[in-house]
Amino acid sequence: MSLTVSRISFRDYRNLAGRVLEPSEGVTVLVGPNAVGKTNTVEALQYVTSGQSFRRPSPSELLAPGAAEAHVSARLEGDGRVVDVELVATPDKRRFLRNGKPCRGQDLSGTLLSILFCPDDLSLVKGSASRRRGELDSFGAQANVGYRKVLSTYTRSVEQRNRLLKDGCDAALLDAWDESVALGGATLLHHRLNLFGRLSSLVSEVYAEVAGSERLACRYAPSVEGAEVGMGRDELVGLMLEQMRARRADDLRRAQTLTGPHRDDVVFEIDGRDARAYGSQGQQRSVALAWKMAEVRLCEDLLGERPLLLLDDVMSELDASRRACVTRFVEGGIQTIITTTNLSYFDDELLESMLVVPYGPES
Ligand SMILES: Nc1ncnc2c1ncn2[C@@H]1O[C@H](COP(=O)(O)OP(=O)(O)OP(=O)(O)O)[C@@H](O)[C@H]1O
Numbered sequence: 001m002s003l004t005v006s007r008i009s010f011r012d013y014r015n016l017a018g019r020v021l022e023p024s025e026g027v028t029v030l031v032g033p034n035a036v037g038k039t040n041t042v043e044a045l046q047y048v049t050s051g052q053s054f055r056r057p058s059p060s061e062l063l064a065p066g067a068a069e070a071h072v073s074a075r076l077e078g079d080g081r082v083v084d085v086e087l088v089a090t091p092d093k094r095r096f097l098r099n100g101k102p103c104r105g106q107d108l109s110g111t112l113l114s115i116l117f118c119p120d121d122l123s124l125v126k127g128s129a130s131r132r133r134g135e136l137d138s139f140g141a142q143a144n145v146g147y148r149k150v151l152s153t154y155t156r157s158v159e160q161r162n163r164l165l166k167d168g169c170d171a172a173l174l175d176a177w178d179e180s181v182a183l184g185g186a187t188l189l190h191h192r193l194n195l196f197g198r199l200s201s202l203v204s205e206v207y208a209e210v211a212g213s214e215r216l217a218c219r220y221a222p223s224v225e226g227a228e229v230g231m232g233r234d235e236l237v238g239l240m241l242e243q244m245r246a247r248r249a250d251d252l253r254r255a256q257t258l259t260g261p262h263r264d265d266v267v268f269e270i271d272g273r274d275a276r277a278y279g280s281q282g283q284q285r286s287v288a289l290a291w292k293m294a295e296v297r298l299c300e301d302l303l304g305e306r307p308l309l310l311l312d313d314v315m316s317e318l319d320a321s322r323r324a325c326v327t328r329f330v331e332g333g334i335q336t337i338i339t340t341t342n343l344s345y346f347d348d349e350l351l352e353s354m355l356v357v358p359y360g361p362e363s
Pocket residue numbers: 013014015032033034035036037038039040041060061062063064065313339340341
């Protein structure tokens with residue numbers, strides 16, 4: 001059985017002075033007018049489950065006016081286990097505690113995987129390649145400690161190689177760095193391609209549920225030519241090293257490592273046409289929705305656990321059929337926190353089964 005959040009409380013966190021929330025194990029809807037702290041609550045839930053926030057604030061932005069410290073405490077329970085997690089923010093620092101002991105934010109991820117879907121997620125289709133890589137990597141890092149380590153080692157080694165390219169160094173030193181970057185890059189690529197292979201078929205499957213007869217295909221576009229889902233790591237190391245060597249003159253000229261998984265992208269094609277260039281706003285929204293819902297399914301398939309689903313203000317952005325698709329998902333027994341200004345987006349059956357928590361200016 002998966003963990004669920006049984007309680008979350010706030011002290012001097014943004015505009016949530018002393019609020020306490022005890023979400024249901026199913027669907028909880030936070031309803032209220034604009035700017036009352038609904039998204040702040042969702043952000044805090046993301047912090048205590050993944051160690052990071054989609055809004056990427058500085059620590060001081062988390063403090064209520066005049067406060068020296070902000071606290072968010074959450075209790076996660078399930079399967080006879082109880083895990084207490086806490087975020088403490090001071091003007092220049094964020095600290096995390098797990099069962100009272102200090103830990104790094106990234107060490108919190110993996111306890112309860114959270115998946116957030118918000119209106120900005122349209123950027124998954126319309127945004128830059130780094131947005132799509134980041135989405136894959138952040139899911140991978142939450143789902144697998146190994147993925148997280150490989151990603152941070154590789155990121156550091158590319159930064160170091162770029163510094164050498166910029167400052168100038170002899171060819172022998174660069175040869176050594178090429179080998180280390182290729183090994184790290186191929187390992188990351190191997191993890192990412194495996195993840196992509198499983199996720200992309202689910203994305204297409206969910207898209208068909210959302211959009212009916214249209215067909216969505218997701219393609220991984222690697223900067224290492226010839227890299228494909230299913231290849232072994234050693235084969236990928238060989239390909240990457242060979243291509244890094246062939247492109248070294250370009251790397252030196254641009255003082256950048258131009259080959260590797262930090263340059264890759266994901267392409268979405270609806271009925272054979274690039275969704276980024278040709279898709280309507282509605283089709284692009286369906287792709288983003290399908291991606292997030294596929295992450296939920298993959299979490300269940302991969303880890304045998306249900307994630308925490310955070311839906312921030314998405315119902316207003318979706319038409320009736322896409323809202324119905326979200327409703328079907330959340331009725332499947334996943335702990336879900338939804339924020340909205342308007343309960344009329346929910347059908348009567350769901351309204352009856354979910355916990356409705358009013359938010360007001362006094363939050
Ligand atoms: N550090 C802070 N201290 C006090 N208030 C803050 C802080 N950071 C943000 N706020 C306030 O929180 C409010 C925004 O809250 P939030 O983003 O949760 O709104 P919301 O209820 O989700 O509204 P909407 O429906 O418009 O998305 C704003 O009024 C903002 O001024």
